[in-house]
Amino acid sequence: MTRPLLQLALDQLDPDAALQSLAGLAPHVDIIEAGTLLCCSAGMGAVRRIRERYPEHIMVVDLKTADAGTEMARMAFGAGADWMTVICAAPLATLEAAQRVAHEHGGEIQVELFGHWTLEQAREWRALGVRQAIYHRGRDAAAKGLGWGAQDLKLLRALADAGIEPSVTGGLTPADLPLFVGIPVRAFIAGRALYGAPDPVAAAQAFHDAIDRGWEG
Ligand code: 5RP
Numbered sequence: 001m002t003r004p005l006l007q008l009a010l011d012q013l014d015p016d017a018a019l020q021s022l023a024g025l026a027p028h029v030d031i032i033e034a035g036t037l038l039c040c041s042a043g044m045g046a047v048r049r050i051r052e053r054y055p056e057h058i059m060v061v062d063l064k065t066a067d068a069g070t071e072m073a074r075m076a077f078g079a080g081a082d083w084m085t086v087i088c089a090a091p092l093a094t095l096e097a098a099q100r101v102a103h104e105h106g107g108e109i110q111v112e113l114f115g116h117w118t119l120e121q122a123r124e125w126r127a128l129g130v131r132q133a134i135y136h137r138g139r140d141a142a143a144k145g146l147g148w149g150a151q152d153l154k155l156l157r158a159l160a161d162a163g164i165e166p167s168v169t170g171g172l173t174p175a176d177l178p179l180f181v182g183i184p185v186r187a188f189i190a191g192r193a194l195y196g197a198p199d200p201v202a203a204a205q206a207f208h209d210a211i212d213r214g215w216e217g
Contacts, residue, residue: 009191011035015046021195028204051080069097077105137170
C-alpha cells in the first residue's frame with residue numbers, strides 16, 4: 001500500500017501568517033493546501049504568493065466549489081493549483097465543468113465529502129474521471145463532539161473499492177492515525193495540529209512517524 005502523504009491546510013485568515021507558518025513547515029510536508037478560510041479571506045492573491053514561493057510542492061486550492069465550476073476552476077488553476085476541491089453536493093455538471101478546466105492545466109479535482117453523499121454518487125464521480133475525494137469530519141461537528149468510528153472506516157474502504165483515493169481530514173492529530181491503518185489513504189490533511197502547534201516541525205514529524213508506523217513497506 002502506498003505511504004500516505006502529509007498535507008498542511010493553511011486556514012489562517014491572514015496570508016502573511018499563513019506564509020510564515022509555511023516557511024517553517026514546507027520542508028516537512030508533501031502537499032500545501034490554501035484552505036477555504038484563507039481563500040475566502042485573502043483570495044487567489046494568497047494562492048499565487050504560495051505558488052511563487054513553493055513551485056515544487058503539490059498545491060491544493062480548497063474552494064469547496066458548489067457551482068460555476070468553470071470559473072472557479074479557472075481561478076484556482078490560473079493561480080497555480082494542482083488540485084481543487086468541489087463539494088459533494090454540487091451537481092455533476094459543476095464537477096464536469098471543473099474537471100475540464102483541471103485537465104487543461106494538467107490538474108485534478110477532488111470531491112469534498114461533507115454532509116450527505118452516497119456511494120452511488122461516488123461511482124458517478126469515478127465515471128466522470130474523478131480519482132480523489134476528501135473524507136471530512138467538519139470542524140464544527142468535531143467541536144460538538146463528533147469522533148471517528150467504524151462507519152468512517154467502512155465508507156473509506158467502500159470509496160477505495162469504487163476506485164476513489166480518499167484523503168482524510170478534520171481536526172486530525174497524530175494519535176488519530178492508527179485508526180486508519182489498512183486503508184489506502186492518499187493524504188492525511190492537518191491544519192491547526194500543525195500550524196497551531198507549539199513546535200510545528202515536531203508536530204509534522206509526529207505525523208510522519210505515525211504514518212511510518214502504520215503504512216511501512
Ligand atoms: C475546513 C477544512 C480544513 O482545512 C481541514 O479540516 C483541516 O483543518 P484542521 O486540521 O484544522 O481541522 O477543510 O473545512
